[in-house]
Amino acid sequence: MSNLYIIIFLPVVAGIILFAFPEKIKLLKGIIATIISAIAFLFSIKLFSVSPQLVNLDLFSSIFTEGTLPWEILQGANKFSSFNIDNLSKFITLTICFFGLVIVIYSVAYFYKNHTLKNYFPYFLITLGLSAGAVLTDNLLFFITFWGILGFTLYKLIKGYDEESSSTAKKTLIMIGSSDGIMILGIGIIWKVYGTFTISELNIPTTYPILTIAFLSLLIGSFTKAGAFPFHTWIPDYTRHAPVPSSAFLPASLDKLLGIYFLARICAHMFILNQWLTFLLIIIGVMTLIFAVMMALIQQNYKKLLGYNAVSQVGYMVLGLGLGTPLGIAGGLFHMINHAIYKSGLFLTAGSVEKRTGKVNLDDLGGLSKAMPVTFISALICGLAMSGVPPLNAFASKWIIYQGIIDFGKEPGVANQLWIIWLGLAVIGSALTVATFIKFISGIFLGRKKDHLNKVKEVNFLMWLPGIILAIVCIGIGVLASAIVVPEFIMPLTGKFEYIGIWNPSIVFVLILASILLGILIYLIGNIKNFRTEDSFIGGEKSQEETSFPVVEFYKTIRNFRLFSFIYDMAEKKWFDIYEISKKITLYFSHWLSKAHTGILTSYVFWIFAGLIIMMIILIT
Amino acid sequence: MTLFILCFVLFLVGLYGVLTRKNIIKIFIGLSFMEFSTFLFLVLIGYIEGGIAPIISKNITNPVYVDPLPQAMVLTAIVISLAANAMLLAIAVKIYKKYGTFDIRKISNLKG
Amino acid sequence: MKGMSSIVKKITQLLSGMIFLYGIYIITHGHLTPGGGFAGGAIIAASLIILVLAFGGDELTVVKRKEGSSVTESLAILAFLLFASFALIIGTNIFFHNYLPEGIIGNLVSAGVIPLYNILVGIEVAAALFTIILAFIIYKEEISK
Amino acid sequence: MEIILSIVLIFMIIGALFALHARDLLSALISCGIVGYGLVICFLLLKAPDLAIVQIVVETITLIIMIAVVLDSTRHELEKTAIEKKWKSLINSKALINVLITVIIGIVLLYSFRLAITHLNPFGEHILRMSEAYLYGGADKTGSANLVTGVLFDFRGYDTFGEATILFTAAIGVLTILRIKGRK
């Protein structure tokens, strides 16, 4: 399968070679990276037409003569190098390569004169190749290796020189690395019980506690990567501090694809879930959905806002996959693709805005719609897609998820009985998403233009092109959803399922419309008092600060609501951040232990002999 | 057996010194007692009742010698402990110069 | 470092020579009678040490002696190692091989290389102990300045 | 034999305890030296003349070094503090706890040691295995009348080389440590 070589190893090898080039010829490196991404994309299309099969690759060992050490090494590696080309993996590979291509085009332009991030392109290519490898591999050990290296490249793609962003980089790698470590436990348990690392051979019932633990540890891995509650906390920080192409590439698209891919893999293929696990998944999905979007509502920094939004959308996917029905899984996977498209689009537009204005706070921006029309249009389309407006893509996927929840309620089971709650919360989440979208769009592009933004121009061709491509894809998928996309692309992943056509009036359609209206309503209520976009004059003074920023006021209204304000206070003190909690506990222990090391020799000697006599007492007497 | 027990008691006395004394020199003395007891222990092991020192002389027929191997070991160990003691004393001298005391409670810059 | 009174000096002069000779005897008869390189070397070191303690000596000469003794030490142990690995070179491929004829038990010249080892170790030990003591003395001189 | 040795050992233990509790460092050193010389007697009784010679010389040299270290640096200071704390130390609960723990450690160690050695050869009834070759026929192989020297320099000459190297190391180490300035 030469396709696999090209898709997985060409980017990796090219990336490693690119390290050798000096930073000065960054443009050349970018162009090479683009070409290689394009090649990978073409081959991934070719791969898509291949029928599902298991492939055992011979990893380059033909290059070396037989019997030499490198040959032996590769022969050893070959034992693990089985790859599984099934519908799911080849579809995900295709999307990964697609996003890689789109984002690398943007990156070339973004980094052309920006010297902040060293070795972006090598790490980009390695990430691309390894992601494809992680998706395609059929061996858990290969998988965990690829998965772990992705965490490292993620770390390297944050520039992280100053105080804040270096803490973000630290936090990101710690969380991702921890989840990898926990996944090893799960893999170990699977190996212990089933004696194999081959994914395609596994079909594990979660009846025994130990197997449930295995499932949960793998679940933590996928959750951390995708960013589901409570392992999501690195994503908002990452998006805030990392360069925009990195955010668009990793947390917004690639990590979602991988995380949700793996979630789908473990939920649908590797394990047979019992109803409590289903319940757990649904709960987590809903919590992610609501909490993250609530946090997004109060954000000032638009990159962080998008980050929280990205987390909240994961809630839909987890919810869909957690349902476990074909409809739910299809909805979850479909939403994953859609989300990757529009969220990358939004990040890219955000990057363009940041590049031109240099501002990252919504307060400092406004009225850019005329200055940056193309960016505005692509942001608008992507944002509308995010809000689930028909006929855009996310409408279709959310709709399938809603339908999935309704169908799910027909089955017996604990979680099934509560379907109406899930549905309601999903709708509320959707409504809040609309509110955040409006905040984003109006904060940046609408409203009154600031004086310091007068010189802002549209970004160049290469930078707006990816955004507009993604926006067009949003529309395309949305329009063609029921005709082509769902039957051709999604159904092969899950098997055939019945669903009610998109343009048929149904209860779901009403729900989606209702959620949009609700969202606008929430937004309006928040700003009803000072919903003005013109300057107001109070006593002859221009009172710009007070009145012209509906965004700020909106945020404050929500923020000051009593119940919410308590929760928000807690959140701002990082009470919900699993990272901060663990850090505190660890440092407490550390402090306590280091106090015992008083520096006095006698106590050290005491420890030695205490250890000695404890061993003696236990063993001898 | 009594001898071995007594020998071990000497070891414990040295240990007692290391554990309870606060003066570097006293700790050093405690360590030397532990060394003494270990040497003695090794030689006690190799003793054979009625044996003579392992030096060949032509006057004695059918001699029974004590085991020379523990003696060789102890000889080596004595020199090793001499070397270690010299190092320890050198450090003690320097520490006295820098810290102005032999009290180990005050020599605790490094902790945590 | 000042010397001690003249009585001490005189007695030390007499005594140290005897001790030195005794040390040499112990070393050379190491393979015949109790004692050997270590004991003899330590005795020789002691004879030198009492000389230094009794006569004192200004820092310069002490430093000179220290240099000398430390070089002696290195050379002696190097020679020991060379003797030990000599067999490797002459073809038997055995480290620490006793390649000289053993002779008759009880004679002064017997036991192959053992007397040579004894002598070298004696020199090494004497020089090492002397170096250590001189290092202490020099250190005291230096900090008292 | 056993009785004489036991008496010497008991004296050594008493000397050791005195050395550890002496207020004056110099007298502590002297008693330490006495214990060392007691060891020499033990060696002589145990038919180990080589060891006795080495131990007596080494003990002397160590004493010289130790007295040189102690003589003009600390003795005075320690005396002063010792007198000050003479009464305080008796009721010092921390020190008491230390001693108590040490005694417990000692008892446990002693008990396990007693248990461990029950089935071993008792004193004086040693059986030869490795050193049989050294003793009987060793002299013919090495040509050395003093069997300890034979073992030391021929059968286990490599050990002796290591030992000489340790002395060399210690000499270099002492020279290294007793520098006035470490960094340029």
Add this chain to the structure above:
Amino acid sequence: MSWLITLFVILPMTAAFLIPVIGKLIKGFQKTITSVVFLFLTVLSLFFLFDGNTEVYSYKIGGWEPVNGVPIAIYFVIDGFTILMLSIINLIGFFSAFYAISYIRRFTAENNFYTLLCLMVGGMNGVVMTGDLFNLFVFLEIAVIASYALVAFGVEKNELEASFKYQVLGGIASLLILFGIGLIYWKTKTLNIADVSDILKYSNDRSFLLFTQIILIAGFGLKGAMIPFHAWLPDAHSSAPSPISAMLSGVLIKAIGIYCIIRLFFNMFIINHEISLVFIILGSLSMVLGVFLAVGQWDIKRLLAYHSISQMGYVIIGVGIGMMILANNGNKSVAALAITGGLFHLINHAVFKSLLFLNAGAIEYKTGTRNLKELGGLFAYMPVTYSTSLGASMAISGIPPFNGFFSKLLIILAAIKGRFYLVAFLAVVVSIITLASFMKFQKFSFFNKSSITEKPKIKEVPFPMCFSMIVLAILCLGLSLLIFPGVRETVLTPVVDILMNTTDYSSTIKDI
């Protein structure tokens, strides 16, 4: 092989004895000869490692043949484990010596430094090669006495204090070891490890065996810094000059601590359930407490030193699990996996911990401080140090594709397969905290602007230091290949075989 093996002791010692004599006459002699000797020995050991000859080989010093089947000579025993340890010792020794060419210029008495370094390496070579208990003790003492002096090399307050504590605790350890050897001699009347093993095989004197084993665990555990015998390590390793810290943490605690424990408890004593349980408990304790102690540190070298304890815990756990499974007659392949993981981690730890200490040395060399709170923003000024330390940090925290990941993976998988779920869980938790503390190290030393970065004079360290760091960083990546069967069979499998077939050791050696 034959007599060439003696060079591992002869050459470093010769160099050590020559330096005080010739070093005074010829300038630069000490650096040259040390590096050349170590390089030669590295090449030689690597040659032995890869020549495909996995036979156990023994060399009788003095040429004394056994009498009535009882070995009377001191044996050099050369098997896979020995060769592996020799390679590590001399490799790290070479890089430390090479690194020291620039680093040690700031100190006085360079000659003594190199002499002691040679002696330390020679001592460790002697320890791993010997097949004789008492000889092991002698060479162990050479190595530790040299290291006492090297720890105090700076002769400042902290160095002296650290060295003093190290000496007292090390002295206790030496006494315990000597005492244990005495007990063994009492029981078996022999010192040859193979012979001892032969006799102990027929002994069922339980309390004697346990007493001796505990004494030896305490003794070698002190040298190898297992908790609760660890207290000297953070002081000593952080106070020594950096190349020496690299040697101490990277090699010394393994060669004279872990190696001896593994050798004696696998090949000399009969493995039993209790002792392997002790190992697993001590290993877990070291692993967990070490990392908790490390994560709160602000002194770079102290942080690294505590991590050494924690990482050694992994090694001990790996080996201990293997031992436990062997003692219970469990699944042999799992035992082999656990031991492989432990040994693999031992190699990896030697490489990445040395590298980290060299990095810390480079930082201290240029900025004059080791306090993380005072450092910051060095990534732009010291790119080599930054990138190599990043590699090493990732390796120690177990991030693929660096070597530490694979060895930890093996240990965790083996722990799960052997039903040590708690140990596996702890290993993962410790790995996470390790990652956290190394991210702290990275953040506070290389990013995070601070006053130090405003000084313009900071630039990259000189070539010898860079060279050592770069090559070690490449090794950090390259050693990952040991996970693949091709290389593993040449490097690790012989060692594992020797440890797995615990009783074959004695019979093989006595037959030769």
